[in-house]
Amino acid sequence: MNPHPRTRLRRTVIALTSAASLVLAGLAVAAAVPGASAEPPSRPRQGWSNSADGFASLPGLGRGPTTGGAAxxxxxxxxxxxxNEYVTAAEPYVIExxxxxxxxxxxxxxKVASNKTIVGVGTAGEIVGGGFFLGTGVNNVIIRNLTIRDTLMPEDDPDDKEFDYDAIQLDTADHIWIDHNKLTRMNDGLLDSRKDTTFLTVSWNQFFDNNKTFGIGWTSNVTSQITIHHNWFKNTVQRNPSADNIANLHMYNNYMQHATAYGNYVRGSTSAVIENSYFEDTHNPYYTVTGELVQRGNITVDCTWDDGLITEQGDAFDPRDFYDYKADPASAVPALVSEFSGPQPNIGT
Structure with a gap:
């Protein structure tokens, strides 16, 4: 290790946002949607939390909640x-x-080790031509406020099958918070949550311009617990996400725009709740075959559906049995997510 790292005192970083602008944004979107209520967001945000929510906020497997490198x-x-020196270190670090x-x-x-926070400084932090891998047993990691982009090999690998160049890959990891990142143009997945990765929250990210976007599964076990909220999927093809064998999948307030193959696909024995999300120009916005799917409060605009799709099945679960949350109305989601997802200038500064 470098005996003289460039260090700074840790501090609480809160990026203030305008509550008034959020309310106006919700009203503007609602007015543009036929039949939608001109209802403001349910909880105008005073600032970005520096604590994980959803399943990443819960204890489990003898550890948790997710705090990253805060120690x-x-x-x-x-x-x-x-x-590379700091992400692979045995010690905890906040890496700016x-x-x-x-x-x-x-x-x-x-290869990221446990107990790390990797955070972009404002909108300056970019990882170009590579990504991050969290392997078996890695836990308590936060990846936040980064742009991770550009490993496409379109001429050599038009179907993204030969070069497994992901932005973030998680294999049997736990207590992970992926927040406020922009992930785009990768040769394979933008985010792959694999092999029983659990206690995962994916929030306020942008998933742009990609084929295989967000895959979940690669396991016969049904143990994973995942929260996915306030993300923007734009100009994608498949795996938005494709969610296989998840014990509890909670998706809310996501914005799906221009997805050509399918949107939220609930696979295998997954138990899923999809609520208050906004789907625009998406083919098969949400559906299941064998899993349980509860959907409520969603808006679809200019979407297409294959005949015979199952869009509701079973009772799934109640997310509030696990954690508290308050979803924004679906009509407010495009404006909220368009403005406040991805890297923010006041996070990490």
Whole structure:
């Protein structure tokens, strides 16, 4: 380890937002949707929380909730070598990415160890040409406020099958919070949650311009618990997400825009609740075959459906049996998510 890391005192970072602008945004969207109530967002936000919510906020497996590297030093990095040094360290760290970091060789996924926060400084933190891998047993990790982009190999791999270059891959990890990132143009997945990864919350991210967007599963077990809220999926094809064998999947207040193959696909023995989300120009916005699916409060605009799709089945579960939350009305979601998802200038600064 570097005996003289560039450190700074840890501090509470709160990015203030305008409650008034959120209310106006919700009203504007509602007015544009035929039949929608001109109802403001249910809880105007005074600032971004620095604590995970949803399933990542819960204890389980003898650990939790998710705090990332809060127990360790804060370091600032702007090279691949520095970033790799701290993400792989045994000690906890808050790792601030202060600039664009080009990853070489292309497609390299840095292996993140437990008890880390990796956060972009404002909108400056970008990981280009690579991503992150969290393997078996890795836990208590926050990846936040970053742009991770550009490993596409369109000429060599038009179907994204030969080069497994993900933005973030999680294999049997737990207590993970993926928040306020922009993930785009990767050769394979933007986010793959695999092999029983659990106590995962994915919030306020942008999933843009990709084929295989967000895959979940690669397991016969039905143990994972995942919360997915206030994300923006735009110009994607498949896996938005494709959610296989999840014990409890809670999706709310997501914005799906221009998805060509399918939107939220509940697979296998998944038990899912999809609520207060907004689907625009999406083919098969939400459906299941064998899983349980409760859907409520969703809005679909200019969407198409295949004949015979099952869009509701079984009783699934009540998310409030696990944690408290308050969903915004679906009519407010496009404006909220368009403005406040992805990297924010006042997070990490």
């Amino acid at each position: 360790g030093e804060t370091v600032t990095v702007d090279t691949q070598a520095e970033l 990415v202060a600039d664009t970091i080009e990853i070489s060789p292309k497609g390299t996924e840095l």
